[in-house]
Amino acid sequence: MKVFVVGSNGQIGKQLVHLLKQSDQHTVRAMVRKEEQAEAFNKIGVETVLADLEGSVDGIAAAAEGCDAIVFAAGSGGHTGADKTLLIDLDGAVKTVEAAEQLGIERFIMVSALQANNRENWNEKIRPYYVAKHYADRILEQSKLTYTIIRPGGLLNEPGTGKVAAGENLERATIPREDVAGTILAALTEEKTFKRSFDLVSGDRNISDALKSL
Structure with missing residues (x-):
């Protein structure tokens, strides 16, 4: 499966691109906004394409043409205002x-x-971000796509454990970004995740088993 990763230069996106590159099951195309980002991926043999989420739908479609799956791992980042959150995380x-x-x-x-x-469970400190995520998720759920929505807890930069908890209404907790990337990789072909959305935090089950139990 050829996987188009939106947000490849982000912290989860970079880890996912590397996992896909190492995979014997998938290939990857990384979408980035800047030439220097593309050069960094090209140096390690990753196919890249320049496109901008603030551009047109046609521009994004041209960048993704020929791919079999899309992962949206982009985000406006914690240092931007509500306007960028609206433009990137929602639109x-x-x-x-x-x-x-x-x-x-x-x-x-x-x-x-x-x-x-x-x-009722949104983090008030980043409410605009939660609003954007809520409505983007709802629009995806209303589409005809075979979607999976992964809702990770607080993101950590520490090494992954490969052990997660996945399900509905999980308590607020944390998870390494590496384990989120690993979950995305596993979910691509795990039919139990098709047309499903779920919370994801660190837990005591390996990723594959956690997804199979959804």
Whole structure:
């Protein structure tokens, strides 16, 4: 499966690109915004394409043409205002869904946020981010795509353990970004994740078993 990774230069995206490159089951195309980002991936033999989530749906579709699956792992980042959150985490995500539909790419994985589906449990400090994630997820769920929405808890830069908990209404907790990337990789072909959304935090089950039990 050729996987188009949106947000390849982000912390989860970079780890996912490396996992896909090492995989004997998949190939990868990394979408980035800047030439220097593309050069860094090209140096390690990763196919890249320049495109911008603030651009057109047609531009995103042209970048993803020929791929079999799309992973949306982009984010405006913690240092931008609510305007960028709206443009990237909401509109950028929806434009990517529209591009997938336009191309007939059915498999789509969205990286969301823990309990984004439940307004009562949103983190008040980053409420605009949760609003963006909530509605982007809802639009994906209403599409005809074979979607998976992964809602990770607080993201850590420490090494992954390969052990997670996946399910609905999980308690607020943390998870290494490496384990989120590993979960995305496993979810690509795990049918138990098709047309499903779930919270994801560190736990005591290996990733494959956790996803099979959804």
